[in-house]
Amino acid sequence: MPEKLVVIGGVAAGPSAAFKAKRTNPDLEVLLITDEEDLSYGACGLPYLISRKISERRRLVARDVEAFRKGGIDVRLKTRVEKIDVNGRFVVAGGENIRYDYLLIATGASPLIPPFEGVNLDGVFTLRTLRDGDRIIDYIRRENPWKAVIVGAGYIGVEMAESFASLGMRVTMVELMPHILINMDGDIAEKVENYLRENRVEVLTSTKVLGFEGKRRVERVITDKGKIEADIVLLAIGVRPNSELAKEAGLALGPKGSIDVNNLMETSVPGIYAAGDCADAVHLVTGKKVYIPLGSTANKQGRVAGSNIAGERAIFPGVVGTAIAKVMDMEIARTGLSVEEAKAEGLKIKTSLIESHTTAGYYPGGSSISVKIVAEEETGRILG
Structure with a gap:
């Protein structure tokens, strides 16, 4: 019986690992399981799909199901893995016990959604998956919103400010911290803030969101400094690693609840690997473990995990937190x-x-x- 790799997750790290492992060891049986309907897509392009700068949804998809099957990789869509049995070396998914010799956890991350009053109103969104993008696009077509409020001013927040503004909306950004782009220094963030204001985006810093009001759909954002009229709201407060399966299975966790891995992408349990937005990494400047979820890191970690699973040694040295974003005609970046x-x-x-x-x-x-x-x-x- 050939050895079997089971991959949990199908956006970035999971597909990268699956293809790398299969190419390196064609005899390896590979099964990828994802709870999503879509596979192997570029989530970083979602703001530009919403703004219509990317005209076709399929342009964000790197590989469809047929490409996986042609590559010798079995795929199960819309299937949730409920449990990892470390001792029995199987996962429970769709009511079935699926054995593995190697397991890769690439479950990604989920948006942070505080328990705001009215957070479930129609018109309040997060943006993480292709389906999230579909829902926002459908809402814009149906409701034709004019007043957009973005809660949070990180990379997704500023990119979506551009997206909404390009569709003719009046955009307000609400940030709890003293300045936007909190991962950057204040003097640099101030330049971006001023640029946004010059382009008719209202930026409210040191402002706490308390909840949302509305009847059929969202109509107002309640803050500690007053109410803001809104036809559409995007929550872009940050993400948390999807590490619940790993935690329940007894795997060691790292910063912010991410799955702890070594430079081979191995977890604390032999035969189980983790990669992408659910895993930690070493910061090359400090030498300490950090949680910095980025798409480029996910793909690199996935390839390293796939290589090691297939018997070809590879090392993931670490990260320096390099991130790049575009705000209208301004390009911003940071590293270290x-x-x-x-x-x-x-x-x-x-x-x-x-x-x-x-x-x-x-x-x-x-x-x-x-x-x-x-x-x-x-x-x-x-x-x-």
């Missing part, structure tokens, strides 16, 4: 440690903010550019 993160590590730092232009002064075109460098004071080592 911010000032606050460096200070939290007890590091003595120096910073430099460089304001320049993307082209030489004599060359037409180009645009302004700001680069902030965070360095260790004693050694000059670049931290971020």
Whole structure:
């Protein structure tokens, strides 16, 4: 009987691992189980599908079910894995016990949804899956909303501000923290805030959302500073790792409840691997375990897990938290440690903010550019 790999999760890390393992060891039996209707799609493109900059849904899908089957990978859609039996080496899914020799947990993450009053009103959305995108698109077509409120101002929040604004909506962003893009330093975030305001996006910082009001659908957002009229609301407060299965199976957990893995993507239980937005990683600057869920990391971790499962040794060295986003015509990015993160590590730092232009002064075109460098004071080592 050939060895069998069972993969739980079908968006990024799961498919990457499944294909890598099957290509490396064609004799390996591979089964991918997902509770979604869609497979192997680029969730980072969802704001642009909603804004119609991406005209066709299928352009976000890297591989459909037929591509998996042609690759020798069996797929079960809309099937929830209910339990992992570590001792018996099987999972329970759809009322069936499915054996495995190797198991990859790639269950991703879920949006944080606080227990706000009125959070279940029609017109209040999160954006994580392709189906979430479908629901937002259908609502916009049906209700033709004009006043959009985005709760949270991270990467998804600012990208969706662009998306809603491009559809002609009046957009208000509500952020609990003192500035948007809390993973960036305040002086950099301020530049993005000012740019959003210049483009008619209202930005409310240090503002706490208390709930939502409405009859048939959402009509107002209640905050500690008053009420905001709304026809559509997006909750973009952050995510939490989907690690419940792993926790119940007795696997060790890491930062923020993520699944703890080593540099081979192995968990604390032999034969069980984890990758993607449910797993932790080592930060290459601090050497500490962190939880930084990003699509690029998920695909890399998936390939490393697939290689090791199939018998080809591979190492995932870690992350530096590199993230890039676009806000209208402004591009923003970060890597390494911010000032606050460096200070939290007890590091003595120096910073430099460089304001320049993307082209030489004599060359037409180009645009302004700001680069902030965070360095260790004693050694000059670049931290971020």
